Amino acid sequence: MVDRTVGVAVDGGTVDDPELDRLLGQEVQRLTASLDRPLDVLEAGCGRQWTIDLADRALHLTGIDLDREALAHRANVVGDLDSAILGDLRDAALVAPAAFDLIYSACVLEHIPGAQTALDNFLQWLRPQGILIIRIPDQDTVFGFLGGHLPHAFHLAYEKLVLGNSQAGRPGHGPYRTTYGPEIGLRGMRDYCAKRQLIVERVYRTNFCEQPWTRGPRFSATNVKWTAMRIAMHVGGLLSFGRLDATYSDVILVLRRSL
Numbered sequence: 001m002v003d004r005t006v007g008v009a010v011d012g013g014t015v016d017d018p019e020l021d022r023l024l025g026q027e028v029q030r031l032t033a034s035l036d037r038p039l040d041v042l043e044a045g046c047g048r049q050w051t052i053d054l055a056d057r058a059l060h061l062t063g064i065d066l067d068r069e070a071l072a073h074r075a076n077v078v079g080d081l082d083s084a085i086l087g088d089l090r091d092a093a094l095v096a097p098a099a100f101d102l103i104y105s106a107c108v109l110e111h112i113p114g115a116q117t118a119l120d121n122f123l124q125w126l127r128p129q130g131i132l133i134i135r136i137p138d139q140d141t142v143f144g145f146l147g148g149h150l151p152h153a154f155h156l157a158y159e160k161l162v163l164g165n166s167q168a169g170r171p172g173h174g175p176y177r178t179t180y181g182p183e184i185g186l187r188g189m190r191d192y193c194a195k196r197q198l199i200v201e202r203v204y205r206t207n208f209c210e211q212p213w214t215r216g217p218r219f220s221a222t223n224v225k226w227t228a229m230r231i232a233m234h235v236g237g238l239l240s241f242g243r244l245d246a247t248y249s250d251v252i253l254v255l256r257r258s259l
């Protein structure tokens, strides 16, 4: 059986996405309370939108992404970036060392072959005591396992048919191809944190089946569709003889550089 436990002190439990964005905002406010200046923030693999609720905290936001169209949308339409850098997160020269107080990377590392290079760059780009927030699917869950093993055509069909994303597959939109290295999940990230002496401040989990948009009136199409997805996940868990967890899909780690 895979050990997916974290210490009680750091376990933030399983939450939905809006609650996660609120809680991450609180974590950032708490961990950066001593910095009496605007935060230097990097969103690594920024895509089309920022979600963490940082209320009125002053910040200078840099976004890096490899997708020219998604970055252009973020920079010119959303317009919340102070600097936009088109590039590969595995390229250490993209930004200066020790430039950021906070690096946030959501749903990105599972798309990068050799993701450890990107993680090592994040540590180099962070200031001492800086905060790193990583969101990834967990390959020890049913959802994560399928995400890492099903062909890209399934990801595209899932986005279109289950999530109802009519833009899926168009330039500047996901799904992006997945490639799972050992870091993609709680187990691998715990090993990575131990190796690099990163302090684990908090761990949250989310379940893609338990979100505000997956709940609807009893016999609605939404309710029927997501009930079927929940059942499918639990059947997957049973078929794996407990090796794969069906109670969550993504893991979110709030980490701090010790020096």
Ligand SMILES: C[S@@+](CC[C@H](N)C(=O)[O-])C[C@H]1O[C@@H](n2cnc3c(N)ncnc32)[C@H](O)[C@@H]1O
Pocket (backbone or CB within 6 Å): 044, 045, 046, 047, 048, 049, 064, 065, 066, 067, 070, 087, 088, 089, 090, 105, 106, 107, 108, 111, 112, 174, 176
């Ligand atoms: C699933 S999207 C997530 C976007 C955003 N973080 C969010 O949560 O909405 C993955 C993003 O990672 C970017 N990406 C993938 N590989 C990358 C790499 N090697 N360097 C920089 N960005 C990359 C993609 O272009 C895409 O915008």
